[in-house]
Amino acid sequence: MSFDCIIIGAGVIGSSIAYHLKRSMPDRKILLLDKNRTAGAGNTSKSAALYRNFFSSRTGRMLAGSSIKYYLELGDKVNLMPTGYLWLFSEEQWRASQKPIHQLDPEKDRFEIMDREGIMEILKINCDAKVPFPDIHAGIYCHLCGSISAMALAQHYVSEFISMGGEVSFDTEIREFILTGQDSRYAPWDNISISEVVDNKGNTYHGTQFVIATGAWTHDLLAPVGIASGVLPKKRQLFALNIKDPGQFLVDPGSARKPAIILPAGGVYIKLILDRNILVFGCADDLGQPFLMSDPEPDPLYFSKAIEPVISHYFPLLKDYELSLKWAGYYAYHWPDMNPVIESVANLTWVSGTSGSGIMKADAVGRIAAAKLLGYEEALLADGEKFKVSRLSLRNRDVEMEDLII
Numbered sequence: 015m016s017f018d019c020i021i022i023g024a025g026v027i028g029s030s031i032a033y034h035l036k037r038s039m040p041d042r043k044i045l046l047l048d049k050n051r052t053a054g055a056g057n058t059s060k061s062a063a064l065y066r067n068f069f070s071s072r073t074g075r076m077l078a079g080s081s082i083k084y085y086l087e088l089g090d091k092v093n094l095m096p097t098g099y100l101w102l103f104s105e106e107q108w109r110a111s112q113k114p115i116h117q118l119d120p121e122k123d124r125f126e127i128m129d130r131e132g133i134m135e136i137l138k139i140n141c142d143a144k145v146p147f148p149d150i151h152a153g154i155y156c157h158l159c160g161s162i163s164a165m166a167l168a169q170h171y172v173s174e175f176i177s178m179g180g181e182v183s184f185d186t187e188i189r190e191f192i193l194t195g196q197d198s199r200y201a202p203w204d205n206i207s208i209s210e211v212v213d214n215k216g217n218t219y220h221g222t223q224f225v226i227a228t229g230a231w232t233h234d235l236l237a238p239v240g241i242a243s244g245v246l247p248k249k250r251q252l253f254a255l256n257i258k259d260p261g262q263f264l265v266d267p268g269s270a271r272k273p274a275i276i277l278p279a280g281g282v283y284i285k286l287i288l289d290r291n292i293l294v295f296g297c298a299d300d301l302g303q304p305f306l307m308s309d310p311e312p313d314p315l316y317f318s319k320a321i322e323p324v325i326s327h328y329f330p331l332l333k334d335y336e337l338s339l340k341w342a343g344y345y346a347y348h349w350p351d352m353n354p355v356i357e358s359v360a361n362l363t364w365v366s367g368t369s370g371s372g373i374m375k376a377d378a379v380g381r382i383a384a385a386k387l388l389g390y391e392e393a394l395l396a397d398g399e400k401f402k403v404s405r406l407s408l409r410n411r412d413v414e415m416e417d418l419i420i
């Protein structure tokens with residue numbers, strides 16, 4: 015059980031790293047392992063799996079934009095649905111968002127600006143304000159956005175990885191890191207690194223390099239070995255409603271325009287799955303929700319207190335619905351700037367902090383992590399852009415604050 019590289023965590027991020035690393039060094043022995051039975055079964059499977067290229071930071075736009083280019087090539091293989099996003103703004107939010115809006119390139123980023131009338135041609139929506147809900151003043155219809163199957167994406171990377179000779183081990187939970195040197199009494203001058211990891215069945219895996227791609231579990235795994243990963247977990251919840259009549263929500267349910275919607279109140283967003291008459295609601299569950307792996311169950315009270323009032327304000331005609339499904343997962347936040355983290359100590363590299371947009375950025379993050387593990391200074395992204403690897407590190411970080419987190 016000796017490998018050139020051991021990747022712990024087969025979510026969309028670990029799977030993408032495994033694929034890009036193996037592609038670059040086909041002769042090396044690489045092991046991808048996960049405590050679940052299959053790839054993508056952690057928070058990847060809990061996501062709304064929406065993608066967008068609209069971010070306030072250049073970093074966010076580069077990571078998502080290039081990944082989307084790769085996903086568009088995969089198309090049906092990952093169930094890609096280029097439905098678009100309709101991002102709605104109050105008058106105040108519209109004024110405050112002019113900078114990211116002007117940074118968009120209308121040609122390359124494919125978007126259109128809509129006024130109230132344009133929005134009301136698509137949605138049966140109430141645009142008036144009523145405390146605490148702001149007005150709807152304008153919107154951006156982003157066409158390079160939509161949804162994807164997050165599980166299919168993770169499994170695509172893993173099956174390609176296996177077809178190149180990569181090894182996988184599921185049902186394998188890493189419980190312990192064994193450091194080089196003598197037991198735990200290290201002198202500051204000892205050259206410490208990780209020599210092995212131990213799983214729940216007592217098996218040990220020896221590696222030259224270790225990659226921790228454990229998303230929201232990263233802090234719990236690394237803090238005991240003395241590493242501050244900079245990433246913390248926070249619970250997020252999604253609620254699916256069965257609706258009887260899409261005509262209570264959309265002006266023309268037969269039209270091709272069925273975008274994901276971001277409302278101006280509380281970061282509430284809606285994913286439309288109208289072939290099954292389902293609307294999925296998410297919400298920016300922020301202050302008050304602890305940075306902890308606390309209770310993994312969704313809270314029905316949260317639905318009635320935070321989501322239902324938003325529905326009845328903005329969609330007063332939407333009456334016949336029932337809550338059919340609810341689930342919760344964890345974002346892995348890198349709170350200072352909401353961009354991913356790729357950092358190393360000795361022979362251990364952790365890749366996390368995707369801050370709620372890991373599906374849409376996974377291809378770029380996998381390429382950048384692979385470039386770092388290969389010792390390159392730059393990674394080549396799917397759209398041909400180059401990305402300096404150290405920009406996502408903690409010590410030489412060079413990213414802008416991302417404001418458009420939902």
Ligand SMILES: Cc1cc2nc3c(=O)[nH]c(=O)nc-3n(C[C@H](O)[C@H](O)[C@H](O)COP(=O)(O)OP(=O)(O)OC[C@H]3O[C@@H](n4cnc5c(N)ncnc54)[C@H](O)[C@@H]3O)c2cc1C
Binds near residue numbers: 189
């Ligand atoms: C409710 C919700 C909605 C979201 N919506 C979107 C969205 O619309 N678009 C988007 O881009 N992103 C979205 N996200 C974020 C997205 O899900 C994450 O950014 C992404 O899944 C992160 O991938 P990951 O591989 O880092 O983490 P994960 O998928 O969680 O993978 C980490 C893996 O590590 C494994 N693991 C952990 N500890 C160990 C251990 N000790 N030993 C072995 N294995 C271990 C876990 O089993 C897991 O499979 C959403 C997240 C949530 C919770």
